[in-house]
Amino acid sequence: MAGALRPEDRPISPHLSVWRWHVTMATSILHRLSGIALYGAAILLALWLIAAAAGPETFAQVAPHFTTWYGQVLLYLVVAALAYHLANGIRHLVFDTGLGLTPTDADTSAWFTILFAIAAPIGLWALLSFGG
Amino acid sequence: MRSALGRVRHHGASGEGTGHFIAQRVTSVALALLAPWFAVSAALSIRDGGYLATIDYLSDPVNAVGVILLVAVSLYHMSIGMQEIILDYIHRPFTKITLLLLNAFVPLALGVGAVFAVLSLNFGV
Numbered sequence: 001m002a003g004a005l006r007p008e009d010r011p012i013s014p015h016l017s018v019w020r021w022h023v024t025m026a027t028s029i030l031h032r033l034s035g036i037a038l039y040g041a042a043i044l045l046a047l048w049l050i051a052a053a054a055g056p057e058t059f060a061q062v063a064p065h066f067t068t069w070y071g072q073v074l075l076y077l078v079v080a081a082l083a084y085h086l087a088n089g090i091r092h093l094v095f096d097t098g099l100g101l102t103p104t105d106a107d108t109s110a111w112f113t114i115l116f117a118i119a120a121p122i123g124l125w126a127l128l129s130f131g132g
Numbered sequence: 133m134r135s136a137l138g139r140v141r142h143h144g145a146s147g148e149g150t151g152h153f154i155a156q157r158v159t160s161v162a163l164a165l166l167a168p169w170f171a172v173s174a175a176l177s178i179r180d181g182g183y184l185a186t187i188d189y190l191s192d193p194v195n196a197v198g199v200i201l202l203v204a205v206s207l208y209h210m211s212i213g214m215q216e217i218i219l220d221y222i223h224r225p226f227t228k229i230t231l232l233l234l235n236a237f238v239p240l241a242l243g244v245g246a247v248f249a250v251l252s253l254n255f256g257v
Contacts, residue, residue: 007223008223008224032217035210035213035214035217036214036217038206038210039210039213039214042203042206042207042210042239043238043239043242045203045206045246046203046207046242046243046245046246047242049190049199049203049246049249049250050242050245050246050249052183052186052187052190052249052253053248053249053250053252053253054249056183059183059186060183063181063182063183063186064181066181067180067181079171082167082168082171086163086164086167086168089160089163089164090164092160093157093160093161096157124171124172124175127172127175127176128175128176128179
């Protein structure tokens, strides 16, 4: 047969189109997505530090964006991604010890992770606005 | 049971990867401490996002050391994580190798730059 498919072009079995969604599946993919988001955030952190060391003029090109509405939204999302990835990361470390692996326990801890990821950035925002 | 062709093409288990597994767990524990510390302390100290507040924050030796550790450990952790993602989804050889090289070099370059920046702020290079 001429022109056989390369391995990377062959069809694969369906996944997202056929599996019923459940919370542990969601937390797993969210862990990866939040990790990717934090990859970008870490790059921004490094650039922010480099800009600060480069002097006030360079910093002035970077810093004002953080006090705009979109900058605040971005920071909020970064904190949410961090909170999620942190909570789910701890959940995975607990799994590594062998605890909490039953479906019931895994579902419960999954919901707590999601709850933490919603509550933590709100908590930090409240701390900044009303505390300190 | 392995065919001769499979052996030549390096099919089957790689026999390595435990090192990365352990490194991810160890860096996770470190980041579980460093990241929340930085998020809260930097947010509280640099509220206006201004230049002076930022320099003041980074001139404190505790903050400087913490930030250097955070940057180094984060970039290592994220590079390992991203390598797994690339290997999961990208199979075309040219794209895969390009992305793996970028994932190896960009975090390293930014990490060295950021550490240099924090040091130069404190020691006036």
